[in-house]
Amino acid sequence: MKACNLFGVNGRLVLADKDAAATPLCTGDEREDRNFVKGLHKEIALLQEMLYAERQRKVLLVLQGVDCAGKDGTVHQLFGRINPMGLRPVRFDVPTSAETARDFLWRVHLQVPRKGEIAVFNRSHYEDVLHPVVYGQISDIEAGRRLAQIQEFERMLAESGTTIVKVFLHISKDEQRRRLQDRIDNPEKHWKFDPEDLKHREKWSEYHAAYDKAIAGTDAPHAPWYIVPADSKPHRDTAVAALLAETMRAMNLAYPAGDPKIAKLRVK
């Protein structure tokens, strides 16, 4: 079954009902699974070279998920085989004062992919309909307005030749506990640990309710959301690679036609 169908949202979502530990794309045979994801990365690398050679269209992959969901790890995996010159990771941290002085889409717009490029957003404009909602910093009206603004922004990007794929890396509360505890137990990982993560964890259900709303409210044919079960790291990496490969396959990419004028040249 296609990953796009398997993980699609179709406008409705209750994350709490989704099994974060599922591994529908893995066989359990480690070697076979590794070869499958290797094949997908090879295919993405080829499609990316065609995208780059064509220099007309763009791809935007948005990664969201709670702390420890594996956003960094996913980006890292993708770079194994793909030419970094055509794949640009973008991390959205806490906004700077220059950023908060503008609308929330301003810093996002600055980072959209250029022709021939795949941009991977590690967090994104969706942060602005999560944290402020959970902590009551914006009204329901403002939250609804932002969702509509996101929809229009993404529509504009799509109409300007950007293929958008949005992925929520779905981990269970138990798995997050294990990963946080691991950062605590290993002094060499303390630098990865942010006490804020524990505060966010206390608001687990509020965050997931905000995600339900944000994802269901912005799922669209031109900017679909996918919920990827991510307790298993191998499954997470396979699923993201499969989604990206399927999406790019559907773009019908090809190398530009050879130029007959060039074909005759002899280099001296």
Place this chain on the structure above:
Amino acid sequence: MKACNLFGVNGRLVLADKDAAATPLCTGDEREDRNFVKGLHKEIALLQEMLYAERQRKVLLVLQGVDCAGKDGTVHQLFGRINPMGLRPVRFDVPTSAETARDFLWRVHLQVPRKGEIAVFNRSHYEDVLHPVVYGQISDIEAGRRLAQIQEFERMLAESGTTIVKVFLHISKDEQRRRLQDRIDNPEKHWKFDPEDLKHREKWSEYHAAYDKAIAGTDAPHAPWYIVPADSKPHRDTAVAALLAETMRAMNLAYPAGDPKIAKLRVK
């Protein structure tokens, strides 16, 4: 022998005297050589994580070389194992009008690495003392002034915690002919071919004379140049990895000390 000694410039340079086909870091045993470079990448990945964890210092790797010298390929190789969130490739194309409206260091300054980051420049501010010199677009006085400006700019970066490594990928005129001809003979590679490359090739010795001057004039202990024989792609990748590993080893990186306050936490 250390790669830094092997490929160092020490303030004097005649590129024409350097053997582009040399492979001092390769044994010729393909398997052994591959394992060696794999080990270097693993080491760089670890050092990079420490650099990122520390978030104090920065690394800047500058890659220069004639067309087809393998700058893109080198960047691609480096990303095999290293976390892309801490390694940022920057390509400097033909300047835009917004860029030419400023001094030549303006667009470069915008892209310098941030704390914890390795930035890899695919071309750089050195383009501005090559092309304009070869085509007589700037006077000797202006060229000398630019070299001095580059020196001061790099000194400022170094004084602000940036470790700089500059690499010239050295290929022979014959090897460039083979690579250009390959782009012409393979229609799927026509998109990589730029007729301008043939014009630059006609000025081979002028470009190399400009490189001699630019490299010798900006080689400094805080921003050393290395000439890497790059006719052999495996040797090129090994040498660049070795230079980066040696340079970062000398930075005495380590994970930040564990925080005793964190160590006692239990995640609920």
